[in-house]
Amino acid sequence: MNNLEASSRERLMTQVHDQYRDHVNAGYxxxxxxxxxxxxxxxxxxxxxxxxxxxxxxxxxxxxxxLGHAYPDIVAEVSVQLHSHPMASKLLLNPFQARAAAALAxxxxxxxxxxxxxxxxxxxxxxxxxLACLNGCQHVVSMQGGYHGKTxxxxxxxxxxxxxxPFARLLKQSHFVPYGDSQALREQLQSLPERTCxxxxxxxxxxxxxxxxxxxxxxxxxxCDEHDAVLILDEIQSGMGRTGRWWACDEExxxxxxxxxxxxxxxxxxxxxxxxxTPRMQEPxxxxxxxxxxxxxxxxLAMAAVVATLRVMQRDALVQRAQRLGETLQYAFETLLxxxxxxxxxxxxxxxxxxxxxxxxxxxxxxxxxxxxAQRIVVNHSLNDHCVIRLTPSVMYGDSxxxxxxxxxxxxxxxTLSP
Ligand SMILES: Cc1ncc(COP(=O)(O)O)c(C=O)c1O
Numbered sequence: 001m002n003n004l005e006a007s008s009r010e011r012l013m014t015q016v017h018d019q020y021r022d023h024v025n026a027g028y029x030x031x032x033x034x035x036x037x038x039x040x041x042x043x044x045x046x047x048x049x050x051x052x053x054x055x056x057x058x059x060x061x062x063x064x065x066x067l068g069h070a071y072p073d074i075v076a077e078v079s080v081q082l083h084s085h086p087m088a089s090k091l092l093l094n095p096f097q098a099r100a101a102a103a104l105a106x107x108x109x110x111x112x113x114x115x116x117x118x119x120x121x122x123x124x125x126x127x128x129x130x131l132a133c134l135n136g137c138q139h140v141v142s143m144q145g146g147y148h149g150k151t152x153x154x155x156x157x158x159x160x161x162x163x164x165x166p167f168a169r170l171l172k173q174s175h176f177v178p179y180g181d182s183q184a185l186r187e188q189l190q191s192l193p194e195r196t197c198x199x200x201x202x203x204x205x206x207x208x209x210x211x212x213x214x215x216x217x218x219x220x221x222x223x224c225d226e227h228d229a230v231l232i233l234d235e236i237q238s239g240m241g242r243t244g245r246w247w248a249c250d251e252e253x254x255x256x257x258x259x260x261x262x263x264x265x266x267x268x269x270x271x272x273x274x275x276x277x278t279p280r281m282q283e284p285x286x287x288x289x290x291x292x293x294x295x296x297x298x299x300x301l302a303m304a305a306v307v308a309t310l311r312v313m314q315r316d317a318l319v320q321r322a323q324r325l326g327e328t329l330q331y332a333f334e335t336l337l338x339x340x341x342x343x344x345x346x347x348x349x350x351x352x353x354x355x356x357x358x359x360x361x362x363x364x365x366x367x368x369x370x371x372x373x374a375q376r377i378v379v380n381h382s383l384n385d386h387c388v389i390r391l392t393p394s395v396m397y398g399d400s401x402x403x404x405x406x407x408x409x410x411x412x413x414x415x416t417l418s419p
Contacts, residue, residue: 147207
């Protein structure tokens with residue numbers, strides 16, 4: 001880099017930092033300075049690029065980039081939509097919404113067939129809680145460690161008190177039970193006299209990739225049936241092929257009454273999420289469609305992205321590819337941890353392309369994120385357990401990306417564990 005380039009880089013860095021400090025969030029600006037975070041400029045496939053043109057292997061993105069960045073077919077379809085009709089009137093029939101709803105319903109399990117599109121995962125949670133309410137539910141049972149978003153209703157069922165307590169006065173009562181403990185759920189349901197809904201993730205992602213014991217989801221389904229409770233499965237992070245199946249609940253052939261979808265639903269191109277309901281659940285909204293609406297929900301840009309994403313995933317068998325790549329990564333990481341005798345210090349948990357590495361304390365996990373960044377690898381920590389770093393790689397990884405990840409990981413771990 002010559003002097004001119006260095007000084008213009010310095011200027012850009014200062015400008016972005018100042019704008020963050022004064023207009024975005026001063027706390028985040030401080031953190032970014034501390035971590036010396038680069039400026040993100042673009043992405044393609046499995047890679048991110050910073051303002052200096054350096055490339056990074058993206059293994060983060062909070063689960064959004066299963067198809068990598070800017071997947072060409074999806075970008076092309078969204079571009080066509082952008083130039084023809086990016087926003088809908090909301091009064092006339094929206095053919096883009098109808099097409100996307102039918103395409104999503106076609107890959108959903110059982111009779112989950114009515115789709116309500118929104119923009120963020122937390123909005124899908126809100127829609128589901130409202131629909132459960134319209135179906136007569138007066139209580140919500142959710143799981144310790146669960147994560148469903150941060151708007152008020154979603155926050156009420158999110159298991160981490162750190163995010164919930166500052167708003168406790170405004171939140172409605174919900175009941176938390178330990179995740180994976182069907183007896184605790186049984187006792188909780190027995191104690192509630194009115195109709196109840198149960199919300200959980202089939203695999204808890206933000207809790208640090210926690211899988212429940214085998215058979216648990218089936219037991220939850222049976223308990224809900226026994227108590228006439230509504231079952232909401234949040235597949236926002238675990239769904240859309242991330243775990244090597246279309247939906248994590250497929251592993252136990254469990255069908256929810258309401259299912260939540262988000263993250264990679266648009267192939268990482270346009271924000272979109274969805275609530276999918278069975279005809280029985282949908283009845284109150286079929287009677288009065290105006291009970292829950294959103295101006296930007298089901299906008300044609302997002303709908304084009306959804307249709308293109310689902311088509312690409314089926315055409316290129318990306319769910320199967322996620323399963324194979326997940327197995328490859330699991331085997332390689334287990335071998336690495338064993339060979340370097342790190343297995344006693346790190347707990348690895350895998351579910352396809354959702355991987356969690358648990359450290360003995362949060363500062364080690366934070367150091368690991370920094371050391372990985374030095375290897376130009378981007379990962380995430382887990383919102384509900386800061387001891388766990390989480391990897392959500394893309395199915396677009398080639399052999400050289402896998403090697404990059406493994407080599408970078410080995411170097412970063414060596415620095416983290418023996419500084
Ligand atoms: C399982 C789950 N549900 C809901 C959400 C909330 O989604 P969003 O951040 O898009 O509102 C998340 C986000 O991480 C999630 O992992």
